[in-house]
Amino acid sequence: MLKKAVLGWPQIAGLGISLVIAGQFSGWNFGLADNGWANMLLATLLMAILSCGLALCISELSTAMPHAGGVFAYAQSAFGPFVGYLVGSACTLALTIGTGAAASFVASYMESVFGFGGWPVKLALFALIIGVHIRGVGEALGFTLLAGAIAAATLLVFGAAMLPHLEVANLTGTSGRFGEALSLHGIFACVPFAIWMFICIEQVSSAAEEAVDPGRSMSRGIIAAVATLLLTAITVLVCAPGAAGVQVVGSAADPLYAAMTHSGGHDESSWLAQLVGIGAICGLLATFFSVVYSASRQLFALSRDGYLPTVLARTNRRGSPYVALLALAAIGLPLTLVSPEKLLLCVVLLLCTCHLFLFAAYIRMRRTHAHLARPFRLPGGPVIAGLGMVLTLMVIAACFQLEVEMLSALAVLAVLLVINYLVRASRGAKPIASENPDHV
Template sequence: MSEEAVIHVHGADYEKVDSSYFEHRQLKQGAAGWVLLAGLGVAYVISGDFAGWNFGLGQGGWGGLLIATILMATMYTAMVFSLAELSSMIPTAGGGYGFARRAFGPIGGFLTGTAILLEYAVAPAAIAVFIGAYTQSLIGFGGWPVYLAFYIVFVGIHLYGVGEALKLMFVITAVAATALLVFVIAMIPHFSVANLFDIPPTDAAGASAFLPFGYLGIWAAIPFAIWFFLAIEGVPLAAEEAQDPKKNLPKGLIVGMLILLLFAALILVVGPGGAGSATIMASGDPLIAALESEAAYGGRTWVSGFVNLVGLAGLVASFFSIIFAYSRQVFALSRAGYLPRFLSLTGSRKTPWIALVVPGTLGFVLSLTGEGDLLILMAVFGATISYILMTASHIVLRRREPDLERPYRTPGGVVTSGIALVLACVAFVAGFLVDPMVVLYAAIFYALMAAYFFFYSRHHLVAQAPEEEFEVIKRAEAELGGMA
């Protein structure tokens, strides 16, 4: 790579690179239509139906988790409509980083991209822990060897090629959805309203059978309600590998969100309602615990065995697809110079192999803690920061660039994104109520990444990167105009 010029724009320095730079940083074009994109959106999230959400029962009881889930369903639905518009305007592999970059400049772009990266690097680690719990229930074997095996196999599949990976992911997701439907049907005969409220009320303010941990329990349950939907926002990261992204990204996002809303409602009602909230609130494999509880089938049956075996597909689907997401986020940030540039190198099959391996190694190390609930909090911390910045980007771009081409427009406009923004701020604070120290660790990581940007990478950005090029040209033209 040869440096031909440096452009100073809005507190950052952009280096012009030669064509060979991008020849080694190319993704495979046109690999996904809207059906695959919708499947990708569901795959990102579907593991949240199999494990993770139930920890919210231990924070807010069923009533607290219900209210928290309704609030987060509202936030995600409003945000998805906002992201549908943004992705149709700015269809690049940077996703949320690209949106915030356009709205708030390089600082906003980096802070958003880093938050998404934190979310997507940690979420697979949490899912790996839950995979270990399900394999332990199924074959009596779990722990770190299982975590390592899954990382090696599924990072390896992504290294082979994106088209193959997305198609396999779609099949796995369809199988996982079948397991959820079998679970719902099997639990309906055992449903009892009393089971929902079997957690004894505490002496907290506002405590009752509906809210056993009081009003504050609603807030504390929010990070686990988020687990029903976390990562749907990753669909725009597939922009450069999608067919007709301006049309298919919005459609894939919205269809995927509708499917997730249905699954969340079913699982939240029939799981605790069939087995009892107290029975599954601390389980690493709540669907199996529910089926085998005394209130349901009282032990191992072919149904629990089926859901256990096939249910692994749900965890695998999210694990598999979020590996895709983190690699594309690292790729985009690295290609633009925000992260070390070697991370965006692609191989002969046009897959970002270093961006797959490095975060995967970090995720495996985190999974060794075995603390799935605490890893969820770390992922949610990064996610909520990105949600705040992405929804704010929608509002700013609507105000600042009203004439920008918008192939899809958000119903309700800035009112919709404003609702998502307010609820994202509420969700951001919620993590501190559960375990402030875990969120503090995530914040330290975020601070170190921000320091890297301010002291180094903002002076070495790449002018021709897709997310940066428009702004560099616009600023340069404005400066030339001013000189004239």
């Protein structure tokens, strides 16, 4: 059984920031080199609108239905156990894949800043982070909150350091005109990487069951997290390519460190460059901690509700789902062999598919679950959710630039998940929440 009333709104905000902030240190820049800064800027603004709408919808749902399963619980309540299971499984799979990407990005920054990386770092990361989570949620989120705060401060320091070196020509290209660089194709190609700067914010809803007064702490924490992330995303997007150029930043595995060391004002021995590199590592570690937290809670909730083997719902005397955590390590570590860019697109495709159902669930639950108390109620919520669905469909379509092999692998996993559900249903398994849609 999970501990209750252990997370206040500052910890919720820290979790939200930490879940996302690694995407502002690595990954987002893959859309720059081939498509240009102007297209990336427009794509980022569109994804900021999408993510803000999603976060506000989540704020309302998480205060009405505090549940460790988060999006899985909302989809299940709106559309039944089968859809809930598929959405929860897709989220869990995306977060598990995300642990592999996070470990690879940390190893890249470690190589640049300290001169060592690779498998020893990846193994140590999984051992440390899984171990701390098994120790307990308070310890895990304490580390997460500290690392997330350091990372956010580092991004602002980075922006201040890069401003004197910012050149408009680096952003607008050879034409010198912003409008001439824009194209619908370029914006479309950039959106899967632009949303990486905000991806996973919805997973903070997994903390609702362990929050102090979810009606207040969830909405306050999520809104504080989104405001912080908007500020840091714009800082990174303008200052990194503006100082070092689109090509340098767009092709780097460690874009912020590369921007500092190629901008002309700082070399690799500069204390400020080292500080930004260390801050980047803190940000990536914060996201690693947060993704492991959310993925383990998704696995715990799916198992507790009868969709996965019950062993995954076991908790230790500290209330940590230790079996789910060990399963994450066993799956996530081998994924570090795959290119981070491919993992990124897989995560975005899976999570945006979940977002689509989440927006639809929000609209439906406004009507079918009107009896639920909503301490936070989003004005114009159904309209905002409808706009979010349109933008989400655009991201999903853009993700099909993935290679056939990765898309095929995801398709095989989807088939296996459906078979798992059908087998369990044929054996007479009755998920807890399917009997009571308001189960928390």
